[in-house]
Amino acid sequence: MxxxxxxxxxxxxxxxxxxxxxxxxxxxxxxxxxxxxxxxxxxxxxxxxxxxxxxxxxxxxxxxxxxxxxxKKPKVVKRNRNSNFAPSLLATHLANVEDLTECIEALKQRNPKASYVFNDAETVSELVQKTLDPEIQLQRQREMDIVLDSQEMHAGGFQELVSRYHLIEEVYENSQLENEKLIKTETVIPQRPAHPSTTKLPTPYGFEAKLSLMMSLLKNMSPDNPNRHLMETLVSICAQSIVANTNETEEEESDEFGSVGRMSPRMRNHGSHVGYSLFDQRGFNEDLEQEEPQPVFPQIFHLPKNSHNPSNRRTPFSNHEPSSDDEFSVE
Structure with a gap:
């Protein structure tokens, strides 16, 4: 029944x-x-x-x-996702086999005649061997080309194939672009600053670099070299320029933070001191020229009093021994 x-x-x-x-x-x-x-x-x-x-x-x-x-569907053992071990190739293959079995079960339910095919072991083995045979794969590709050629021969067949191709290509490109956007959002990219930087970059052509170069040249010069006097003059000028720039920087910082660092009047007027002095917060006025305050930090060294006369100028780099008339001393 x-x-x-x-x-x-x-x-x-x-x-x-x-x-x-x-x-x-x-x-x-x-x-x-x-x-x-x-x-x-x-x-x-x-x-x-x-x-x-x-x-x-x-x-x-x-x-x-x-x-x-x-x-009731049979229970499937779930993999532990919190495991520290990466999924092996065998586990991935087994997962694909499970998906395949689900597809076969769905096919059996829709088509009862197909159940006889899948339940027969010989038929299943023949199907597997045919899918693995390279000659049969080539034959399938040829058949696919024949089908496409026959489709193109009809009126409007080529346009239909092109429209289908573009539809598939558009979906693929959209998915690829979405993946790229996700990768870019997860990547940490530094933000662009709102304003340009005003920090000065170090340059090899500054006064400090020139002074060190001239000092090295001066040390290698002999006392009888006619250019030695010119090199000593350049070293003195470069050292004074460094001091002036340092004091200007200190004055800018003092105006910003409330502290005043100034040059001594002798250094400002004559430029005879290679070094700087730090005074209290009193402003610079004419009274300071009459009475010179005592510096907080000791000066590095002094040039001679008669430094304005090039013939009598002495620098720390000359071989001249200090006399009673010179103010040259190292503290």
């Missing part, structure tokens, strides 16, 4: 069993046709769950009677 089996979430189908068959026989026939495991099947008739050993006639099931079936 034929019985209508209605799964809860799928379409109904017919199953043929013997007149003296039991519920277990019905489950076995369902397994053969559609691949449902008998242990996970539950047969319900008129609101009652039927046992496996129960005969169908004893419960009033006759030709074209309708029974309901519920099916």
């Amino acid at each position: 034929r019985i209508i089996v209605s799964p809860v979430r799928d379409e109904s189908f017919l199953v043929e069993v013997q007149d003296t068959g039991t519920v277990s026989d019905l489950k076995h026939e369902i397994y053969i046709m559609f691949g449902y495991i008998p242990q996970n099947q539950t047969i319900v008739y008129k609101g009652k769950v039927l046992d496996n050993e129960t005969q169908l006639k004893t419960k009033g099931i006759h030709e074209m009677s309708k029974v309901y079936m519920t099916y």
Whole structure:
């Protein structure tokens, strides 16, 4: 007799069993046709769950009677995502096999005739061998080319193929652009400053670099060199320029933070001191020229008093021994 089996979430189908068959026989026939495991099947008739050993006639099931079936999917062991080990190639392959089996089960449910193909081991092995055969793969590619050529030969066939190609290409490009945007958002990129930087960059052409170069040249010069006097003059001028720039920087910082650092009047007027002095917060006025305050920091060294006369000028780099008339001293 034929019985209508209605799964809860799928379409109904017919199953043929013997007149003296039991519920277990019905489950076995369902397994053969559609691949449902008998242990996970539950047969319900008129609101009652039927046992496996129960005969169908004893419960009033006759030709074209309708029974309901519920099916519990087998439990799949979930992988531990918090594991420190990376998923192996075998685990990935097994996951793909599980997806494939789900597709096969769905195909069996939609087409009952396909269940016979998948349940036959010889047919399945032939299908696998055909898919792995390189000659058959080439033959499939040739067949695909033939199909596309025949499509292009029809009126408007080429335009239709182009439109389909653009549709697929557009979807692929959009997904690729979205992935690039996600990568850019996750990448840390420094923000552009709102205003340009005003910090001075170090330059090799400053006064300090020139002074060090001239001092090294001066040390290598002999006392009888006619250019030695000119080099001593340049060293003195460069040192005074460094002092002047230093004091200007200190005055700018003092105006900003409230502290005043100034040059001594002798250094400002004559430029005879290579060094600087730090005074209290009194402003510079004419009284300071009459009475020179005592510096807080000691001066590095002094040039001679008569430094305005080039013939009598002495520098720390000359071989001249200091006399009583010179003010040259190192503290």
